[in-house]
Amino acid sequence: MAMGMVSIATWNINSVRLRADQVERFLRQEAPDVLCLQEIKTEEKHFPHAVFEAAGYAHRAVHGQKGYHGVATVSRIPLREVSRHDWQDNGEARHVGVELLGPGQGLIVENVYIPAGGDIPDREANPKFGQKLDFLGRMTRWAEALDRPTLIVGDFNIAPLDCDVYDHKALLKVVSHTPIEVETLGQFRDAHGWVDLGRQFIPAPQRNYSWWSYRSYWRDKDQGRRLDHMWASPDVATQARGHRIVEETRKWDQPSDHVPLITEFDL
Amino acid sequence: MAMGMVSIATWNINSVRLRADQVERFLRQEAPDVLCLQEIKTEEKHFPHAVFEAAGYAHRAVHGQKGYHGVATVSRIPLREVSRHDWQDNGEARHVGVELLGPGQGLIVENVYIPAGGDIPDREANPKFGQKLDFLGRMTRWAEALDRPTLIVGDFNIAPLDCDVYDHKALLKVVSHTPIEVETLGQFRDAHGWVDLGRQFIPAPQRNYSWWSYRSYWRDKDQGRRLDHMWASPDVATQARGHRIVEETRKWDQPSDHVPLITEFDL
DNA sequence: GTATCTCCGG
DNA sequence: CCGGAGATAC
Numbered sequence: 001m002a003m004g005m006v007s008i009a010t011w012n013i014n015s016v017r018l019r020a021d022q023v024e025r026f027l028r029q030e031a032p033d034v035l036c037l038q039e040i041k042t043e044e045k046h047f048p049h050a051v052f053e054a055a056g057y058a059h060r061a062v063h064g065q066k067g068y069h070g071v072a073t074v075s076r077i078p079l080r081e082v083s084r085h086d087w088q089d090n091g092e093a094r095h096v097g098v099e100l101l102g103p104g105q106g107l108i109v110e111n112v113y114i115p116a117g118g119d120i121p122d123r124e125a126n127p128k129f130g131q132k133l134d135f136l137g138r139m140t141r142w143a144e145a146l147d148r149p150t151l152i153v154g155d156f157n158i159a160p161l162d163c164d165v166y167d168h169k170a171l172l173k174v175v176s177h178t179p180i181e182v183e184t185l186g187q188f189r190d191a192h193g194w195v196d197l198g199r200q201f202i203p204a205p206q207r208n209y210s211w212w213s214y215r216s217y218w219r220d221k222d223q224g225r226r227l228d229h230m231w232a233s234p235d236v237a238t239q240a241r242g243h244r245i246v247e248e249t250r251k252w253d254q255p256s257d258h259v260p261l262i263t264e265f266d267l
Numbered sequence: 268m269a270m271g272m273v274s275i276a277t278w279n280i281n282s283v284r285l286r287a288d289q290v291e292r293f294l295r296q297e298a299p300d301v302l303c304l305q306e307i308k309t310e311e312k313h314f315p316h317a318v319f320e321a322a323g324y325a326h327r328a329v330h331g332q333k334g335y336h337g338v339a340t341v342s343r344i345p346l347r348e349v350s351r352h353d354w355q356d357n358g359e360a361r362h363v364g365v366e367l368l369g370p371g372q373g374l375i376v377e378n379v380y381i382p383a384g385g386d387i388p389d390r391e392a393n394p395k396f397g398q399k400l401d402f403l404g405r406m407t408r409w410a411e412a413l414d415r416p417t418l419i420v421g422d423f424n425i426a427p428l429d430c431d432v433y434d435h436k437a438l439l440k441v442v443s444h445t446p447i448e449v450e451t452l453g454q455f456r457d458a459h460g461w462v463d464l465g466r467q468f469i470p471a472p473q474r475n476y477s478w479w480s481y482r483s484y485w486r487d488k489d490q491g492r493r494l495d496h497m498w499a500s501p502d503v504a505t506q507a508r509g510h511r512i513v514e515e516t517r518k519w520d521q522p523s524d525h526v527p528l529i530t531e532f533d534l
Numbered sequence: 535g536t537a538t539c540t541c542c543g544g
Numbered sequence: 545c546c547g548g549a550g551a552t553a554c
Contacts (some may be wrong), residue, residue, distance in 0.1 A: 014554085015537060039554085041538060067538045068553070116554050128553095157554090214535035214554090257536080257554080281544080282547055306544085308548060334548045335543070383544055395543095424544095481544085481545035524544080524546080 005241070006077070006104040006267050008034040010111070010153035010230060012211075012258035016040040016072065020048040022252055027055045030246060032262055033076050033103070036111035038155045040070035047072060063096040071095060071154070073111045077102035087138040088115065088131055104267040107236065112139075112154040121178040129175060132157070136184045143191040146233070151265075152194065153230040155211075155258065158185045160196075163205035164226035176225060195237035197230045197263050202243065210245060211258045230263050239265045272508070273344070273371040273532050275301040277378070277420035277497060279478075279525035283307040283339065287315040289519055294322045297513060299529055300343050300370070303378035305422045307337035314339065330363040338362060338421070340378045344369035354405040355382065355398055371534040374503065379406075379421040388445040396442060399424070403451045410459040413500070418532075419461065420497040422478075422525065425452045427463075430472035431493035443492060462504035464497045464530050469510065477512060478525045497530050506532045 009032035013019050016037055027035065035057070040047065044062040052060060057074040061081035064070035070093045073079070083097035094113045099106065115135055118128030159177045162168040171177040189196070202208045209224025218224075232240060242264040249259050276299035280286050283304055294302065302324070307314065311329040319327060324341040328348035331337035337360045340346070350364035361380045366373065382402055385395030425448045429435040438444040456463070469475045476491025485491075499507060509531040516526050 018537075039537095118553090214537095216535075219535090254536085285547075306547090385543090481547090483545070486545085521546090 004103040004267060005264055006034070006100070006107075007032045007262055007264045008036070008109065008151060008153070008230070009260050009262040010036040010038070010155075010228060011260035012038040012113070012155040012228060012256060014039045014041070014256040014258065016070075017042055017046060017048060018254075019256060020051045022249065022255070024051050024055055025252070026246070026249065026260060027052075027057065030260070030262060034079070034100070034109060035074050035260075036109065036153050037072045037074070038070075038111070038113040040064055040072050041067060042070060061096045061098045063093045065091075065093040069093050069113055071111045071113050073098050073109060075100070077104065079109075082108065083110075085142065087135045087142070090131075094135075104265065106149065107265075107267060108148050108150040110150060110152040110154075112152060112156070114139075114155065114157045116157050117175045117181070119175060121173060121175050121180070132175075133180065133184050136188050140184075140188045140191045143188060143194070146192050148233075149236045150192075150233045151230065151236055151263075152232075153228075153261075155227055156185065156229045157227050158182065159225040159227055160185050161199070161204050161226070164208065166209075166221075166223040166225070171225075176227060189231070193234045194231035195234060197232055197237065197240050197243050198226065198261065200237065200240065200243070201263075202245075208245065210261060212250070214257050228258055228261055230261055236265070239267055241266050271370040271534060273301070273367070273374075273534050274299045274529055275303070275376065275418060275420065275497070275532065276527050276529040277303040277305070277422075277495060278527035279305040279380070279422040279495060279523060281306045281308070281523040281525065283337075284309055284313060284315060286521075286523060287318045289516065289522070291318050291322055292519070293513070293516065293527060294319075294324065297527070297529060301346075301367070301376060302341050302527075303376065303420050304339045304341070305337075305378070305380040307331055307339050308334060309337060328363045328365045330360045332358075332360040336360050336380055338378045338380050340365050340376060342367070344371065346376075349375065350377075352409065354402045354409070357398075361402075371532065373416065374532075374534060375415050375417040377417060377419040377421075379419060379423070381406075381422065381424045383424050384442045384448070386442060388440060388442045388447070399442075400447065400451050403455050407451075407455040407458045410455060410461070413459050415500075416503045417459075417500045418497065418503055418530075419499075420495075420528070422494055423452065423496045424494050425449065426492040426494055427452050428466070428471050428493070431475065433476075433488075433490040433492070438492075443494060456498070460501045461498040462501060464499055464504065464507050464510050465493065465528065467504065467507065467510070468530075469512075475512065477528060479517070481524050495525055495528055497528055503532070506534055508533050
């Protein structure tokens with residue numbers, strides 16, 4: 001792998017068209033080399049390519065669809081799109097994988113948007129919940145076979161640790177923090193030995209939220225959850241040099257319900 | 268009638284909630300005594316009363332409905348709501364009549380939003396077109412009986428003169444400028460001897476548009492139409508002292524497709 | 535609460 | 545092209 005510092009960010013933007021200005025502001029301010037976006041909510045033909053081009057992000061892998069979901073990885077350094085997994089087998093655009101070609105040469109960056117899973121944490125009563133667990137199961141079998149230095153980032157829609165939510169006990173029955181989800185995510189982690197960079201740099205039980213409901217009741221009380229993650233292969237994890245959450249985007253006008261994460265690597 | 272200068276405005280605002288800021292700006296800038304709004308697109312319970320109250324327009328007659336149509340007359344001088352005609356007999360909120368109580372005492376101000384009439388100018392093929400003509404017919408029979416000094420203003424959705432559209436010949440088959448509409452509006456005019464103040468002050472064939480389609484194709488070419496009108500009883504017309512179109516609102520952010528008209532009266 | 539869609543209406 | 549609506553999703 002080529003030498004040099006490479007910074008990689010992830011952000012569930014909740015409509016990239018509506019927040020193109022905010023993405024631009026983030027890129028200007030934080031200047032990550034690579035940005036992985038989730039919930040772009042647009043087909044590629046309406047992706048605001050010009051905004052990224054003007055900001056210097058000439059390399060883009062956009063996997064979009066109409067209205068919902070959709071992911072995009074944009075980069076200042078050359079990249080090659082290498083995969084678009086459909087772990088749900090339903091045509092939803094929830095993943096794009098790229099390989100870095102310039103600095104960081106050879107690193108695989110997997111950008112994923114795991115399904116939210118509906119409201120009721122029960123496979124029978126709520127098919128979406130089962131689909132979420134199945135999605136993770138397929139990711140797990142996929143991860144077992146990985147043999148290249150990889151970073152997987154995105155909106156996992158699960159807060160795994162007790163301290164990843166504002167009230168562990170209250171959220172045990174709330175989708176995103178149920179024991180079965182945490183357990184299933186743990187199996188995914190173990191399948192490759194993924195290292196949770198968020199907690200490597202901001203150890204539990206420190207506050208480390210990445211998402212707040214839009215409803216003012218929870219937002220005003222800082223009742224957040226850590227749903228967004230950056231996980232690295234064991235080898236790649238040793239190259240991570242810094243990690244932060246850019247929480248100030250919450251104060252911008254009409255913000256996303258998620259905030260960006262950034263990790264720096266010495267690759 | 269009491270003595271004094273009274274200015275009265277009309278504006279199809281195309282959602283008063285979305286453009287409450289623009290209405291406020293207009294009121295601050297032009298300070299009409301009375302403003303008649305059409306297409307407020309809200310029920311009265313969601314009408315932005317506070318904005319008008321703060322701007323000094325303490326007297327309001329709001330005839331709204333959910334989602335579509337709706338008219339409101341707001342005023343710095345006291346008024347009394349005197350009528351809500353349903354000339355289409357279908358429950359749509361397209362009219363409110365008030366009587367001025369302070370300066371201009373006794374003047375009746377009728378605020379009306381005549382139906383657009385659909386796309387096809389044919390009673391059979393397009394019931395909306397017939398409804399528009401019927402609406403005018405009922406207004407005509409109503410106007411025959413009027414015996415008080417009256418001003419009728421609003422979005423008539425008809426451009427009566429050849430010079431009221433950017434291309435008379437091309438629009439002869441376009442709803443808003445068809446001969447049958449112009450003829451039917453003429454009958455309404457004659458039923459009371461209404462004086463078209465727009466053309467009293469800006470004589471034909473001067474450019475005198477009040478509406479431009481949102482479609483950029485027409486807007487960019489200044490292909491407008493005069494759909495908004497202020498018509499006075501013969502006696503009231505002699506008291507009109509000035510009239511203008513406030514076309515600059517088109518340059519504001521996210522403007523209405525209509526611009527306001529203002530007439531000053533020495534009442 | 536925010537944002538998408540499709541449909542209706544202009 | 546721009547509003548509102550209701551439905552759907554997070």
